[in-house]
Amino acid sequence: MTPPGALVAAVQANCHISDARHAQSLTLCNYLLAMRELYRWERGLAPGEQPHRSEVLRWIGEREALWEELGAHEWSPLPIAGESIDPFDVEGANARLAPQGLVYGAARGRFGKPHFFLGELARREARGTVEVVEVGREHARDIEASPAVLHRATIVVRHDAFERWLWLKAETWEAQGGGAMRPALAAYGYDADRAGALARMAREQRETLILHEMGEHAAGERLGTAWERLMLETDDRRTEILLRAVRDLLADCLVTLPGILPRADARALHFWFATFEGLRRVLFPRLAAARDAWEVRGSTAALEEAVRSGREHWERVALELAAGGFPRARQWAEHPEEITLR
Numbered sequence: 001m002t003p004p005g006a007l008v009a010a011v012q013a014n015c016h017i018s019d020a021r022h023a024q025s026l027t028l029c030n031y032l033l034a035m036r037e038l039y040r041w042e043r044g045l046a047p048g049e050q051p052h053r054s055e056v057l058r059w060i061g062e063r064e065a066l067w068e069e070l071g072a073h074e075w076s077p078l079p080i081a082g083e084s085i086d087p088f089d090v091e092g093a094n095a096r097l098a099p100q101g102l103v104y105g106a107a108r109g110r111f112g113k114p115h116f117f118l119g120e121l122a123r124r125e126a127r128g129t130v131e132v133v134e135v136g137r138e139h140a141r142d143i144e145a146s147p148a149v150l151h152r153a154t155i156v157v158r159h160d161a162f163e164r165w166l167w168l169k170a171e172t173w174e175a176q177g178g179g180a181m182r183p184a185l186a187a188y189g190y191d192a193d194r195a196g197a198l199a200r201m202a203r204e205q206r207e208t209l210i211l212h213e214m215g216e217h218a219a220g221e222r223l224g225t226a227w228e229r230l231m232l233e234t235d236d237r238r239t240e241i242l243l244r245a246v247r248d249l250l251a252d253c254l255v256t257l258p259g260i261l262p263r264a265d266a267r268a269l270h271f272w273f274a275t276f277e278g279l280r281r282v283l284f285p286r287l288a289a290a291r292d293a294w295e296v297r298g299s300t301a302a303l304e305e306a307v308r309s310g311r312e313h314w315e316r317v318a319l320e321l322a323a324g325g326f327p328r329a330r331q332w333a334e335h336p337e338e339i340t341l342r
Helices: 005-027 026-042 053-070 090-100 159-176 182-188 192-206 206-233 237-263 266-274 276-282 285-297 301-334
Strands: 077-081 083-085 102-106 114-127 130-141 148-150 154-158
Touching: 005 026, 005 053, 005 114, 005 130, 026 053, 026 130, 026 159, 077 090, 083 090, 083 285, 090 102, 090 192, 102 130, 102 285, 114 154, 114 159, 130 206, 148 206, 154 159, 154 206, 159 182, 159 192, 159 206, 182 192, 182 266, 192 206, 192 266, 206 237, 206 266, 206 301, 237 266, 237 276, 237 301, 266 285, 276 285, 285 301
Parallel strands: 130 154
Antiparallel strands: 077 083, 102 114, 114 130, 148 154
């Protein structure tokens, strides 16, 4: 269902305000890539469709001028069914939008950036105590569209955002000429059919996204409110990156990889390892070595052992971080070798 124009305008206005305050904190490369993808989405271009560079640059200038005007504005309330809803009242907004087949999202992401979106409900299901909501066409979004997010006990998977993210990863891989994405793309026949391969990957690997968010939920239940307080009081970027990496590793050792390994699903494993990068890879070299053993011998025994070790190690590290507060987190952010699992 197409949502009312006033609602779309309010959500998009909040996206603009959030971008105005946070978008230019991205690295230059990531900023330009994200802006190009946002341009594609706004213009209704297919993922991977190449817009004219001059048009994108002109649009970036116009968007940055808009941000200059909106950066100091207050958040816009959401006009829903004759009411004015706080834009961070996700439950209240969705309770009113669900009968219309719409899904609204608002959450704070990396470095405190608020993310908003409004889309159409594609599917809804229960996974134990967690609800999974899948979103199809989107009517409003900001510069960074996360393919999947966890909000309390609800996992939201955004189909369009995920497929566009996959295209961006594939384009980056092509530009670099290698990397962990290569085997994942090859497993889907990317060289023969780029669009078909990425569409199949997007359909199949939504389950991997869901497993990771279920892991985040399980990790949150184990770590409790002390962890949430630590995340809220952390104002140092390096420390926040460490905290997110530790929780991601715990989530994947608790649920994601234990959910993939018994299926002997090589494509899912290749996809997961394509996302195993940055600080997470630095902190967990034992898992990278186990991946190499799997690719050489075809056995997942080393992976299973690494996951078991990781589950114990990362839960212990996370609990020590929660107990030690910001000083301990900052210490380990400056010396990550102290918690590296080799």
